[in-house]
Amino acid sequence: MDIKRAKQILSSPEDITVHYHGQSVWIDGCDEQGHTCTVHMRGKEDEKSSVAVTELEEL
Numbered sequence: 001m002d003i004k005r006a007k008q009i010l011s012s013p014e015d016i017t018v019h020y021h022g023q024s025v026w027i028d029g030c031d032e033q034g035h036t037c038t039v040h041m042r043g044k045e046d047e048k049s050s051v052a053v054t055e056l057e058e059l
Contacts, residue, residue, distance in 0.1 A: 001056040006030050006037050009058070017059040020051055027056070 009016045010027045025039040040048045
């Protein structure tokens with residue numbers, strides 16, 4: 001995925017399925033400079049991680 005699409009998903013009112021290494025995640029924020037996104041696993045809102053946007057996959 002690229003940073004532009006990640007930002008579109010983040011601002012979308014729809015529930016768009018995104019996976020990180022096969023796990024379903026929510027995108028919480030995007031860092032354009034570092035090309036990373038802050039994500040959390042669905043159902044685990046308190047466990048956030050910063051990941052490379054290229055490692056996210058839209059299904």
